[in-house]
Amino acid sequence: MMELRSKGKPLSFTQPIIGRITYGLAAESSILIDHSLDNTDVSDGYLAVLTKRSVTTHLSPIIHSIPSIQPLSEGDVIMMLPNGIIQTLFRVNSLDNTLFTTDRCNSNCLMCSQPPKDIDDIEYYYNVNHQVISLIPSTTEIIGITGGEPTLLGKRFFDMISHINRKLPATTIHILTNGRSFAWKNFTTRFESVNSSNLVLGIPLYSDYYLDHDYIVQASHAFNQTVLGLHNLASIGARIELRVVLHKLTFKRLPELAKFIFLNLPFVEQVAFMGLEYTGYTPHNDKLLWIDPLEYADELDIAVTYLNNNGINVSIYNHPLCLLPKPMWRFSVKSISDWKRHFLPKCDSCLVKADCGGIFATSRKVSLNINPQ
Structure with missing residues (x-):
């Protein structure tokens, strides 16, 4: 790493x-x-x-x-x-730069890789990021925004986006958010004033069944707020990437979730099925969450194929190729940030290593089925 x-x-x-x-x-x-x-x-x-x-x-x-x-x-x-x-x-030679905005979050996901903290850090990180944005080259292709939950910055959330728009008008902004704040129309309306075609929101949805989603994020009414937020964002033409983290609590209903997305959220720009990063809360919830990717390959195949056949862009993140059925390889994306992308020693002999996304260097547990191709 x-x-x-x-x-x-x-x-x-x-x-x-x-x-x-x-x-x-x-x-x-x-x-x-x-x-x-x-x-x-x-x-x-x-x-x-x-x-x-x-x-x-x-x-x-x-x-x-x-x-x-x-x-x-x-x-x-x-x-x-x-x-x-x-x-x-910020690293000038990387496409994986991210502005960290806060440790605070209004969800408490069972598999959170960076567990939230209830601390007053918004102004501190806002001031740091404001300086960083001013120093970033105007040729920067993409910049990420993450937390915690960035929308908890309130007015500072919009101020930061405005600052990026002024300093980096050609840069793609990718914001990771749980989307719940957008359930409130006034928040979405304020967001519309800083939104642009360069901005993409990565928003998680973990099930088509509201109680499952609420349990995974450990927040009542989160499913309804997220889905309402998605529709409010669609009404202003926002670009949305829907994200689904794969583990024992999400894999069984992947086919149903795919149908729900097609029928109720056809406006999303992309759906990303994401492998689990085994760090943060996940080791503490191992019995609830851990499943080898080979064990959910069938459900993933059905969901990916369904969405693709119905015209929705779909990708698979955070999976080494050897843990995916070969027909799924074309959907695989090298998504793990370069600073924490890792390969096992035995991967050195793999013929497809150059095309593989590897594993998280931060993960304390990995599949025993990783093998060179």
């Missing part, structure tokens, strides 16, 4: 510093990586300096004695924290 943070010893600053990485090619809003310390005078205009060398005094903000720094390219955006931690916030 690619490391997106490292740690050294801080000097000469007490507040977080956000800036673009440079190796000496730029100065404005830049953080210099200089392991020789030949060119780090504060008058050079750099925001701060990173170095592996040990330093006892320094005029400008610095993190030094970094034993191992994550791979950073010219133009990457990082945050230096006063405790010496260096966090990568």
Whole structure:
């Protein structure tokens, strides 16, 4: 798994510093990586300096004695924290950049990979993201927004989208949300004012039966709110990707869910069936959730085929090819973020590794049926 943070010893600053990485090619809003310390005078205009060398005094903000720094390219955006931690916030050579908005959520999904926290962090993350957006190249193809639940930002949710629209008018915005806030017309109307053809909402629906969905997300009335929200979004022409995480509580009704989607939600742009990331809450709910992907292959095949035959775009995320029937391979997408995409050692001999999406490096349990093709 690619490391997106490292740690050294801080000097000469007490507040977080956000800036673009440079190796000496730029100065404005830049953080210099200089392991020789030949060119780090504060008058050079750099925001701060990173170095592996040990330093006892320094005029400008610095993190030094970094034993191992994550791979950073010219133009990457990082945050230096006063405790010496260096966090990568944006990578110029990646299509998997995401703005994290909050740990708060109004659902509490049984398989949540990043369990929510009831903390007041909205302004903090909004301010961080506002700075990051201002530093992102205008040529950026896509940027994600996630949480927690991003719509809980309220006014700040719309402010952030507006800021992206101004700074990155050609960039696709992909927002992961449970969709429940859009059940309220006033929220959807406000969203319409910042919506664009570049914006896609990824919204989960886990069953055609409301009690199943509500149980999985651990929130009463969530199914009704999500479905109403989907229809409200459709009324304003929003682009929607419907997401279904596959596990023991969802697989049996996949054929019924596919029919429900076709009959009631034919306006969605895509349906994505997603493999389970075995981290966060999932290990604690193993008996409820874990099922080997080979065990739900038949139901998945029926659902995918039905939607495809009825003209709805369908994809399969987060599955190695060897765990899918070969007729399903054409629907498979390499969807796991590059920084946490992983392959087992035995996959090195696989003839289709280059086309395979791999597995989550974060998963603490994987199928025993992964085998080279």
